[in-house]
Amino acid sequence: MAEDSSLDNLDGPNRPQPLLEMSNVSKSFPGVRALADVSLTLYPGEVLALLGENGAGKSTLIKTLGGVHTPDAGTISIEGQPIQIDSPTASQQAGVGIIYQEFNLIPGLTARENIFLGQEASAFSWIGKKQEHEQAEELFSRIGVPVNPDALCRDLTIAQQQVVEIAKALALKARIVVMDEPSAALTPREVEGLYQIVDELRRQGIGIIYISHRLDEIDRLADRIMVLRDGQDIGTRDANSLTRDEVIELMVGRSLDNEFPDETRPVGEVRLEVTNLSRGKAVQDVSFKVHGGEILGVAGLVGAGRTEAVRLLFGADRPDSGSVFLDGEQLQIWTPRQAIAKGICLLTEDRKGQGLILGQTVQENFGLPNLRDFVSGGLIRKSTETAAFDRYIEQMQIKVTGGGQVAETLSGGNQQKVVLAKWLQRNAEVIIFDEPTRGIDVGAKYEIYLLMNELARQGKAIIMISSELPEVLGMSDRILVMHEGKVAGCLVNDEVSQEDVMKLATGTKDTVSV
Amino acid sequence: MKKQKYIRVFLVDYGMVFVLMALCILISVLTISDMHPEDPAAARSLARSLVKEVGSDINVLVVARKTSADEAYATALQDELEAGGAHVVAVELGTPATLRTRLELLGQQDERVDFVATHDFSSKWRVLSSESRQEMASLYPALSKLKIAKPPSYRWPTFLTANNLIGILNQNAPIAIMAIGMTLVIITAGIDLSVGSLMALAAVVTAKSLESYLGGEEASGLSVAFAFLIAMGVCALAGVFAGVIVTAFKVPPFVVTLGLMMVARGMSYILAGGADAVKIEAESIGTLYSSSVLGIPSQIVLMVVLFIVAHIVMNHTAFGRYVYAVGGNETAARLSGVPVVAVLIAVYAICGLAAGLAGVLDASHFGTGRPKAGEFYELQVIAAVVVGGTSLMGGEGKIFGTFIGALILGVIQNGLNMAGVDSYSQMVIYGALILVAVLIDQLKKKVVKPASS
Numbered sequence: 018m019a020e021d022s023s024l025d026n027l028d029g030p031n032r033p034q035p036l037l038e039m040s041n042v043s044k045s046f047p048g049v050r051a052l053a054d055v056s057l058t059l060y061p062g063e064v065l066a067l068l069g070e071n072g073a074g075k076s077t078l079i080k081t082l083g084g085v086h087t088p089d090a091g092t093i094s095i096e097g098q099p100i101q102i103d104s105p106t107a108s109q110q111a112g113v114g115i116i117y118q119e120f121n122l123i124p125g126l127t128a129r130e131n132i133f134l135g136q137e138a139s140a141f142s143w144i145g146k147k148q149e150h151e152q153a154e155e156l157f158s159r160i161g162v163p164v165n166p167d168a169l170c171r172d173l174t175i176a177q178q179q180v181v182e183i184a185k186a187l188a189l190k191a192r193i194v195v196m197d198e199p200s201a202a203l204t205p206r207e208v209e210g211l212y213q214i215v216d217e218l219r220r221q222g223i224g225i226i227y228i229s230h231r232l233d234e235i236d237r238l239a240d241r242i243m244v245l246r247d248g249q250d251i252g253t254r255d256a257n258s259l260t261r262d263e264v265i266e267l268m269v270g271r272s273l274d275n276e277f278p279d280e281t282r283p284v285g286e287v288r289l290e291v292t293n294l295s296r297g298k299a300v301q302d303v304s305f306k307v308h309g310g311e312i313l314g315v316a317g318l319v320g321a322g323r324t325e326a327v328r329l330l331f332g333a334d335r336p337d338s339g340s341v342f343l344d345g346e347q348l349q350i351w352t353p354r355q356a357i358a359k360g361i362c363l364l365t366e367d368r369k370g371q372g373l374i375l376g377q378t379v380q381e382n383f384g385l386p387n388l389r390d391f392v393s394g395g396l397i398r399k400s401t402e403t404a405a406f407d408r409y410i411e412q413m414q415i416k417v418t419g420g421g422q423v424a425e426t427l428s429g430g431n432q433q434k435v436v437l438a439k440w441l442q443r444n445a446e447v448i449i450f451d452e453p454t455r456g457i458d459v460g461a462k463y464e465i466y467l468l469m470n471e472l473a474r475q476g477k478a479i480i481m482i483s484s485e486l487p488e489v490l491g492m493s494d495r496i497l498v499m500h501e502g503k504v505a506g507c508l509v510n511d512e513v514s515q516e517d518v519m520k521l522a523t524g525t526k527d528t529v530s531v
Numbered sequence: 532m533k534k535q536k537y538i539r540v541f542l543v544d545y546g547m548v549f550v551l552m553a554l555c556i557l558i559s560v561l562t563i564s565d566m567h568p569e570d571p572a573a574a575r576s577l578a579r580s581l582v583k584e585v586g587s588d589i590n591v592l593v594v595a596r597k598t599s600a601d602e603a604y605a606t607a608l609q610d611e612l613e614a615g616g617a618h619v620v621a622v623e624l625g626t627p628a629t630l631r632t633r634l635e636l637l638g639q640q641d642e643r644v645d646f647v648a649t650h651d652f653s654s655k656w657r658v659l660s661s662e663s664r665q666e667m668a669s670l671y672p673a674l675s676k677l678k679i680a681k682p683p684s685y686r687w688p689t690f691l692t693a694n695n696l697i698g699i700l701n702q703n704a705p706i707a708i709m710a711i712g713m714t715l716v717i718i719t720a721g722i723d724l725s726v727g728s729l730m731a732l733a734a735v736v737t738a739k740s741l742e743s744y745l746g747g748e749e750a751s752g753l754s755v756a757f758a759f760l761i762a763m764g765v766c767a768l769a770g771v772f773a774g775v776i777v778t779a780f781k782v783p784p785f786v787v788t789l790g791l792m793m794v795a796r797g798m799s800y801i802l803a804g805g806a807d808a809v810k811i812e813a814e815s816i817g818t819l820y821s822s823s824v825l826g827i828p829s830q831i832v833l834m835v836v837l838f839i840v841a842h843i844v845m846n847h848t849a850f851g852r853y854v855y856a857v858g859g860n861e862t863a864a865r866l867s868g869v870p871v872v873a874v875l876i877a878v879y880a881i882c883g884l885a886a887g888l889a890g891v892l893d894a895s896h897f898g899t900g901r902p903k904a905g906e907f908y909e910l911q912v913i914a915a916v917v918v919g920g921t922s923l924m925g926g927e928g929k930i931f932g933t934f935i936g937a938l939i940l941g942v943i944q945n946g947l948n949m950a951g952v953d954s955y956s957q958m959v960i961y962g963a964l965i966l967v968a969v970l971i972d973q974l975k976k977k978v979v980k981p982a983s984s
Contacts, residue, residue: 352870374863385864397847443868
């Protein structure tokens with residue numbers, strides 16, 4: 018897969034000494050065997066893709082390497098030397114730099130200060146700003162991305178913040194860099210920059226463990242692929258030796274004929290009509306229609322105003338102007354509460370931050386907008402609520418121990434199902450999915466797609482925002498493309514190519530409407 | 532595995548109950564002392580055992596102090612003795628001096644007295660000492676066989692008496708009532724520093740509205756009730772105001788209620804005209820405080836009822852769910868259709884109302900509106916909530932926990948008082964306890980939620 022791989026024949030006699038070897042690592046949490054006899058080998062100058070569905074044990078394995086978890090059994094050696102990693106500091110000193118999905122940057126400090134935070138000789142030592150500045154610039158040039166070392170981290174883009182995180186790892190002389198879903202919040206252009214950074218690090222002999230759900234990235238970057246499933250080590254293969262379908266098969270343990278379900282449905286009357294919706298510069302004059310039984314895909318680069326537009330529709334923000342019609346009736350929507358009452362529902366892109374109350378049980382999350390269904394005499398009848406939720410557990414095959422499980426402990430796909438269940442109980446007519454499969458593993462993605470199709474078949478109007486073009490093309494009946502807050506075009510999805518959509522999304526093609 | 536989990540969850544939710552029980556046992560052990568019963572039941576059993584042991588052919592003089600409680604004691608003693616067939620020569624309610632006079636009189640009349648039936652306190656009067664009795668026996672033959680009969684003493688913790696326990700509850704009822712409102716506020720990840728000041732404002736508003744508008748001395752019970760409603764309404768409005776500022780302008784609740792705390796305290800003093808207390812002349816002002824239900828002071832009954840109502844509201848109504856949801860994740864709650872603004876305003880209004888009720892009870896208790904009422908109570912109220920296991924981060928907490936928290940603080944204060952600890956040391960212990968409670972809260976989270984994969 019990766020063209021410039023220099024490690025094609027690792028099994029030969031020229032095999033270099035491994036940078037990192039984790040052997041037979043096991044880790045259990047109360048009630049869960051998170052890792053069972055997992056072994057990982059990383060060579061200098063290679064990208065090892067670590068794949069697996071959510072809950073497969075990837076994070077646990079990485080946290081073991083990072084000194085967050087202590088393994089129950091197994092050994093870790095770096096450059097042939099056995100080493101005890103019992104704290105994050107020990108991990109850093111051993112030359113491991115981990116860039117977690119949630120960055121550990123302090124927004125109020127500059128890039129330079131963040132890079133060198135914790136490296137001061139002592140709490141009272143004099144900080145050589147000039148020296149640090151030079152070192153920071155040198156690190157950035159090593160990575161190949163110029164970032165102003167004096168910029169406050171909160172003013173940096175997510176891609177730049179990531180560069181700062183990488184620089185921070187390099188400043189600690191990391192020879193092993195772990196990236197956990199590094200592209201999750203990046204625009205396609207920024208992802209291209211990330212590839213170059215990874216290539217550059219590889220060239221410098223750094224070993225990279227790369228975790229991602231996006232198979233495109235694995236195609237592009239990985240030298241070898243290691244797959245985990247339910248805490249089991251499924252094995253490590255040469256990236257060249259595997260097709261995409263085989264990778265998916267390894268991850269989910271069964272074969273998937275297709276990433277997207279095939280489906281043709283009759284499309285009905287116009288159900289939702291939005292005209293001239295505007296808010297500041299983010300959303301300008303956005304108009305579109307969604308028919309019953311239709312999935313309208315919304316494509317565009319990050320920052321094109323897609324999320325902002327549907328938030329207006331849902332009442333999460335107030336529009337400056339514009340109107341919304343549902344089944345011909347004009348709606349006055351000021352708050353999400355009103356939108357929900359009219360049957361418009363939103364599954365937010367930020368499931369953990371905005372979609373769920375993570376500390377509460379799944380049933381409480383499910384019940385939140387639906388309490389009126391379960392209240393009699395002013396009191397909530399928990400048995401009615403449980404019965405209603407249990408129906409969805411069964412229908413949607415939500416993997417939970419019961420309604421009392423805390424939402425935080427569910428995998429991404431199951432969390433998404435819980436959010437969907439709460440809206441279905443509300444009898445949603447217009448369902449807006451904002452990045453419905455972000456951070457969700459392949460198997461669960463397919464189930465979400467099936468559910469979307471099922472809802473469309475029931476005559477509901479579906480809007481799906483997605484940054485993954487294959488998903489947009491695979492699922493949508495029509496595709497609305499946005500660019501810089503405006504509608505760049507609307508394409509009927511037959512024989513549309515990724516390039517057609519990208520041209521509109523990047524503004525290289527004038528507005529078209531079909 | 533599963534059973535273990537339930538035990539853990541139980542310990543987390545109700546661990547503080549065990550702390551309370553342990554405290555009660557500790558203080559009980561420390562306060563064990565001789566108890567001398569002085570109630571009518573003890574009197575009756577004394578009379579019965581006396582008749583049973585020496586027969587009914589006895590002449591008895593009943594002795595007690597001149598108080599209403601002792602009068603009841605003496606009456607019970609007399610009735611039971613006479614019912615048993617014994618002869619009660621006389622009932623002497625008075626002092627050692629009057630008793631001496633009475634005994635001398637009986638001696639002069641040659642009226643035979645076999646027993647003085649009394650309680651421990653009076654039995655220790657010098658006139659009843661064995662020397663004094665010998666002396667009298669030598670003077671008056673009628674008194675030669677005089678013996679003392681009193682109920683047996685026993686060892687029992689002074690802490691663990693009905694009077695003391697009811698006293699603890701009664702003393703802490705205002706704080707516990709305010710802690711209900713505070714629990715709601717803290718569950719929404721807010722804080723309300725104004726409760727102590729609002730309590731004072733309510734007391735002063737009660738006093739001033741009675742004095743100026745509701746008839747002063749002639750104010751009827753209805754007018755007093757009306758004054759209470761005005762005072763509580765003012766506090767609820769102050770809560771609404773705080774809620775509006777918090778929600779509309781996104782000002783941190785700490786700052787809003789800090790301001791309100793000062794404003795309300797200042798206004799209480801201004802309304803009181805700088806006086807330490809505004810006297811309330813209305814006769815029925817004390818009725819609320821001093822009335823009781825089945826012998827339990829009304830404050831306690833009110834407190835318990837409010838806790839039960841609050842428990843039901845928080846666990847079984849949509850409003851309760853909304854409060855937890857807003858505290859757990861305000862954005863997610865709003866996007867799930869929870870009327871976040873209304874919930875927050877309601878929560879601060881309820882907290883203000885609870886403070887108003889505490890102020891009204893204070894006015895009824897002291898018969899004055901005291902602008903310095905409830906000083907530093909906000910901290911005690913917050914302490915009760917925190918000790919009760921409610922997280923300052925919001926989203927979790929239990930009404931029942933707050934009840935236990937308030938009791939723990941009350942019991943400790945009571946225990947320290949009984950142990951004779953001075954008030955400065957009490958503050959140190961109090962503060963240390965709050966730190967320990969918060970520490971336990973953090974630790975228990977680690978026990979129950981081991982790091983997930």
